[in-house]
Amino acid sequence: MSLKFAVLAALHEQPATGYDLTRNFRTRMANVWNASHQQIYRELSKMTEEGLLEVEDVPQDSRPDRKLYRLSDAGIADLANWLTESQGRPPTRDPLLVKLFGGDLVDPESLMAEITRQRQNWRQELDRYRDIEAEYFSAPEQVPFRFRLQHLALRKGIRSMESNLAWADEVVAVLNHEIKSRS
Amino acid sequence: MSLKFAVLAALHEQPATGYDLTRNFRTRMANVWNASHQQIYRELSKMTEEGLLEVEDVPQDSRPDRKLYRLSDAGIADLANWLTESQGRPPTRDPLLVKLFGGDLVDPESLMAEITRQRQNWRQELDRYRDIEAEYFSAPEQVPFRFRLQHLALRKGIRSMESNLAWADEVVAVLNHEIKSRS
DNA sequence: TCGCGCATGTAAGTTGTTACATGATTTA
DNA sequence: TAAATCATGTAACAACTTACATGCGCGA
Structure with a gap:
C-alpha cells in the first residue's frame, strides 16, 4: 500500500x-x-x-x-x-538473524565468513551515506526545513549502519571465543 | 523464499x-x-x-x-x-521516513505527534527485549553456543531500538527548533 | 567488442495482508 | 459478561521478485 x-x-x-x-x-x-x-x-x-x-x-x-x-x-x-495518518512499524525479516537460530548446524567459521561479508557491506553503505551527508547537508542550520527533514531520514540510515557495525564486532568476539575453545 | x-x-x-x-x-x-x-x-x-x-x-x-x-x-x-549460502540484506521500507520526505506538507506538530508515538513504541519494545535478555541470557559465559547465538540475535534488536531512540531525540530537537522559529 | 548506463516495459510466479470462519476456556 | 488466549484454517487480494524483452551510446 x-x-x-x-x-x-x-x-x-x-x-x-x-x-x-x-x-x-x-x-x-x-x-x-x-x-x-x-x-x-x-x-x-x-x-x-x-x-x-x-x-x-x-x-x-x-x-x-x-x-x-x-x-x-x-x-x-x-x-x-x-x-x-499514524503509521505502524515496518515488519522485520532478517535472514542473517534466522541464520543465528540455526547456526549450530554449521561450523563457526562459516558464520564468521558471513558476518564479515555483511560487515563490509554495512561499512560501504555507511560511507555512502556519509558522503551524501557531506555533499548535501554539511550546513544543517542554513538549510530549509524540507531538507532538514530529508537529512533526518539519512541520519537514521547512518545511525542504523553504525549500530550494525558495533553489533558485528560483538558477534565476531563471540565467534572467535568459540573457535578458540573448539581447537 | x-x-x-x-x-x-x-x-x-x-x-x-x-x-x-x-x-x-x-x-x-x-x-x-x-x-x-x-x-x-x-x-x-x-x-x-x-x-x-x-x-x-x-x-x-x-x-x-x-x-x-x-x-x-x-x-x-x-x-x-x-x-x-550467503544472504543479501533485507530491503528497507520505512513509512516513517517516507513521511519525512513529504513532511513539509503538514505542520511540524503533526510530525512531532508521530515521532513521539513511535518513540514510545520503540521504548516498550526495548524493555521487552531487555526482559527477555535478563530472563534467558543473564550468564552468557555459561550458556551453550546455540543459546549464545540466539542471544546475539536479540542483541541486534536491543541495539537497534537504542539506535532508534537516540535518533528520535535528534528528530524531536529539530522539530522543536522549527516549531519555535515559526511562532 | 564487451559491459555499463540510459530508458522503457510485460508476464509469471511467490510472498504477504486482510477479511472471514469457528468455538471452548481462562481471566479480569 | 466481556475480552483475551488457545487452536485451527480458507479465500481473495495486494505487493514483491525474477525472468524476459528491446536498443542506442559511450568508455575501456
Whole structure:
C-alpha cells in the first residue's frame, strides 16, 4: 500500500521519470524505501490512471522518450492526507538473524565468513551515506526545513549502519571465543 | 523464499505447532522474522507435503487437536544447506521516513505527534527485549553456543531500538527548533 | 567488442495482508 | 459478561521478485 506514498513523496520533491525514481530508491533513498524498476513502472501507470500523477512526454533522439511524472492536485491531497495518518512499524525479516537460530548446524567459521561479508557491506553503505551527508547537508542550520527533514531520514540510515557495525564486532568476539575453545 | 527457513530454524530449536510459531514470531523472535498465522499455517502444510516436516497429532479435549511439527531429515539437510549460502540484506521500507520526505506538507506538530508515538513504541519494545535478555541470557559465559547465538540475535534488536531512540531525540530537537522559529 | 548506463516495459510466479470462519476456556 | 488466549484454517487480494524483452551510446 505505501509504495504509492513513497512515489508521491519522491515526486513531491521534484518531478521525475521511472528511471530517475528507480535510481533514487537505490541510492539516495536506500534507507527509506526499496523498489525494483518493474514495480515502479507498474505503479506509475496505475497512479496516472487514478489521476494522482500527470505525465509529460520528453522526446529524445535514439533513446526511448522520457516520461516525466509530477504530482497532480489530487496526488498532493492524497499525500497530505496520508501524512496525517499514524503509521505502524515496518515488519522485520532478517535472514542473517534466522541464520543465528540455526547456526549450530554449521561450523563457526562459516558464520564468521558471513558476518564479515555483511560487515563490509554495512561499512560501504555507511560511507555512502556519509558522503551524501557531506555533499548535501554539511550546513544543517542554513538549510530549509524540507531538507532538514530529508537529512533526518539519512541520519537514521547512518545511525542504523553504525549500530550494525558495533553489533558485528560483538558477534565476531563471540565467534572467535568459540573457535578458540573448539581447537 | 525465506519464511520457509525461518520456520525450519524455529522448529530446529524445538518442535512446535502453528500456534506456537505464531506466538514466537510475535514475541521472542520479533526482531528476527515477522509472519501472520495465516502465512504460517499455509507454509506448514506446504512444507509437510514437500517432506521437510513431520506432523504429530496431539488430541485435546474441547479444543482443536494440536498439530506438532518437527523437522524431518530432509528438513535438517535443507536448513543446513541454506546456512552455507550467503544472504543479501533485507530491503528497507520505512513509512516513517517516507513521511519525512513529504513532511513539509503538514505542520511540524503533526510530525512531532508521530515521532513521539513511535518513540514510545520503540521504548516498550526495548524493555521487552531487555526482559527477555535478563530472563534467558543473564550468564552468557555459561550458556551453550546455540543459546549464545540466539542471544546475539536479540542483541541486534536491543541495539537497534537504542539506535532508534537516540535518533528520535535528534528528530524531536529539530522539530522543536522549527516549531519555535515559526511562532 | 564487451559491459555499463540510459530508458522503457510485460508476464509469471511467490510472498504477504486482510477479511472471514469457528468455538471452548481462562481471566479480569 | 466481556475480552483475551488457545487452536485451527480458507479465500481473495495486494505487493514483491525474477525472468524476459528491446536498443542506442559511450568508455575501456
